[in-house]
Amino acid sequence: MDSLLRGFAGAGTFVRQRTGPALDTATGEKRQRDDNVWSAVFRAQGMGQVRLVWKSSDLEGARSKLLEDTSGVVRSSLQSQGGSISQAIDVDAVLPEGSRSRRESNEAFADTSQDDVQMAEEATYIPAANLMQDNVTDPQKHEAMLQFLAAVTELDITRMQTSEKLEFDHLPFETSCLRSLSVLRCHSDDMFAHGTLEVLTKPSLRCLDVTGQKLSQSRIESILAPPSLEHLTLLNLRKNQLTQLPAAVVAGMPLLTDLDVSDNRLAEIPSNLLQLCKHLQVLNLESNKLVVPALDFRDAVLRSLLLGLNSIEYLPTLAPLSSLVQLSICTLRITKRGARLAPMRHFCTVPVTAEVVVKGSNTWTRLLPWSAEAERQVKPALALMFRSSASFHSLVAAFLALLAEDDKYSDVLASDVGGGAGTRGLPHVLAMCQAGEPVCLDAFVALGRAVRKEEHAQSLLGMQVVDRLLQLAEDPEPVTCRYAIEALRCIVSVSDKMASQVLEW
Secondary structure (H helix, E strand, O other): OHHHHHHHHOOEEEEEOOOOOOEOOOOOOEOOOOOOEEEEEEEEOOOEEEEEEEEOOOHHHHHHHHHHHHHHHHHHHHHHOOOOHHHOOOHHHHOOOOOOOHHHHHHHHHOOOHHHHHHOOOEEEEEHHHOOOOOOOOHHHHHHHHHHHHHEEEEEEEEEEOOOOEOHHHOOOOHHHOOOOOEEEEOOOOOEOOOHHHHHOOOOOOEEEOOOOOOOHHHHHHHHOOOOOOOOOEEEOOOOOOOOOOHHHHHOOOOOOEEEOOOOOOOOOOOOHHHHOOOOOEEEOOOOOOOOOOOOOOOOOOOEEEOOOOOOOOOOOOOOOOOOOEEEEOOEEEEEOOOOOOOOOOOOOOOEEEEEEOOOOOOEEEOOOOOHHHHHHHHHHHHHHHOOHHHOOHHHHHHHHHHHOOHHHHHHHHOEOOOOOOOEHHHHHHHHOOOOOOHHHHHHHHHHHHOOOHHHHHHHHOOOHHHHHHHHOOOOOHHHHHHHHHHHHHHHOOOHHHHHHHHHO
């Protein structure tokens, strides 16, 4: 029996032969597969794309359709290059290394005993070189199909209409031929039976998107086990069942630039994640169970850090993230929208926008103009920012300046947003003014906008704001000096009374 299986496995794929429709576990009735409709889009380098829609109940029809479509694409590609389909490549050259041709497989089968054949009668063998049909009526088309599959770089799979998961023996194409596959995307939730995703995940992958597949921790670790995906640059594991992010798995993907593990069950992440993935630019940790994300950002090149929709109590120190353009905290998301105007001519921040999550939904909406609901949603993020100097970052300071432009949000900055010590906005903004550039520049603007109301300016006078700004106005950095003077000018211009108080100082 073992010799029979080894002989077959060298040339193709074993699939379990179904003897009839599966039973519905709820009703006990036989379940038909007529309504199980799937779609796959194949994109091949230099050949174009083929879209295949198939039913689980008509795999032969799907294989014939794929044969016709792929041979047509290859023919067009060869003709555009001045060749013809008669120049088709050798079948064995297309098959994965270690595979055997149909002739060799048949010889191996002939050497087996009748008893071995009877023991394997439940297994249906689909030779890799002859997957599409038992009797190849057009070898050139078949070879063209294999050539196309070998050149496929992107594969998108979608559930069109189905009541079941996609099993690997319901795939109408030979997965072992996908030697060049670099992008695999899953466009429907919870699509795959056990084993299907595993045969589609190739070592050549650079992008793997398995959003919503409800993969367990052990299954994810098995699929991602080093060194199987060492070329991966984008990994999307959103909406699965991750409880931890093993350092060993992450270390096996050194080229990773984009990691999305949002909507999982992560309570912690490796503190050295950014050292293991030195090229990581996008990290999405939203909607997990993080409390204190102890991330080390030294030498990190992150551009997007999404920590929102977690129960975070303390922020990691953001200062090393000089390339950061997007940040989410609690129910707040801040995004940089461009570069700062020439600072020696303009008193302004880097342009940013801010959004908050609408209560009871996953919809993000603009923070401005003010609304009572938006104010409620933004306060937890503000309390987290004001709790420590970990939030001293240009993106945060620019966001506070954006808030200060609105009268009602300006009142929020002047209030105690956290119901405890150290959660008032104005002292925090003033402390940020004493940080280095570019943080202090955006903080100066935030301060200048916040004092438009006299009561806020009076509050800052009690914090020795004039002394601090005059000291900063002597900074050797000309931009810092200019911005400090502009912030002081904003305080003086609040009212004649305020101007007199500042002059008396």
